[in-house]
Amino acid sequence: MYTLYYGRGAASLAIHAALHEIGVPYQLAEIDLDAGQQRSPDYLRLNPQGKIPTLLIEGQPFTESAALMLILAERHPQSQLAPAAGTLARAAWYQLALSLANDLGNNFRLWFYPSDIGSSEGDAATRGAIRQRIEAAWERLDARLAANGPYLLGEAFSGVDLMLTMYMRWSRNMPRPATDWPALRKYADMMRARPSWQHVSHVEALSDW
Template sequence: MLALYYFPGNASLLPHMMLREIGQEFELRLVDRGQNAQRSAEYLKLNPNGRIPVLVDGDLVLFETAAIALHLADKFPQAGLAPAVGTAERAEFYKWMIHLTNTPQAEYRAWFYPHEHVADEAAAPAVKQAAGERLNRMFDVISKQLGDRTWLLGSRFSAADLLLFMLIRWGRGMPRPPRSIPNLNALAERVLARPAVQAALDAEGLKAPIF
């Protein structure tokens, strides 16, 4: 059986939503960040980086959110969470998955944990502010690329939309949250309406306001 190590609202939300969309039986295993469980010796055997999530698929132990997402899309093609391999649509899917994980998702690290980026704690607020400004520019670019399309790939829903939804949610505490951009808000609302997404949010105890 598949097992997903998660913490509510963390990057594990993406594979969790995907597993619900796939409809495959899986087990949720809580990594209690409140108890620093992600740094426990047991968890570090699964992910030596001490970050969440981890997916266990038989003998395969996989960390890195985007890698888990791509594995699930490949393992369960019948779920339609990615276009067919070798197509131009699949290349566009890769583009969005890599961009979203390498650009806004990575930038959020400086927004949420600015103290990790400074030697002097007094500089942390400036690091946070600069990260927020960079995130604003990133979401403006994503909005322009999305335009008036329904999904990132046009008329086709994919795991990339789930990833963008998660990132929009993460920005809910920013001075200018991503949801304030009309087309990003509309996409997030469409994702939120999906039964599998509702099931994942309910299972994690995530209540309104979602984003």
């Protein structure tokens, strides 16, 4: 049994969808980020960094959304989350998971939390640089999907598609959202129609996107 501590639309979203894809029983515990519940003593006991998500696995807390995707894929080899262990497709999948987390996850963190690096929303130069890095990632991913889609691994859906969809959603209010790129737009339409995505959007009451 799993318990996912999630925030609406937060980095927990891909893990929420992954749990639904696997089809195992899980519980949800909502953390209201706007109310600062991630800094409550009870939550900090589970995740001293005060970040979302935390996944309880057999009662033990684990964090970092990309790591949780890897852990779930390993624990549920029959799921569609990752290609079979030991294959080259699995190697490509690891590479994608880590590069999405580094190229998009880290930059989005800085975009939404500029104070992490002592910057501010008004620091145009730093924000411009972060935006450029995020847009460069969209450019690469758009080319990849146009050449070898419809999923990141080609023909087969996997958990990295849930990660990418989550990151794309986070760009919806940016000057150039990911859906400005044509192959990414098509990909978003396909992923948003997926039952697991529809389910998490409904449960997390995500009205936009």
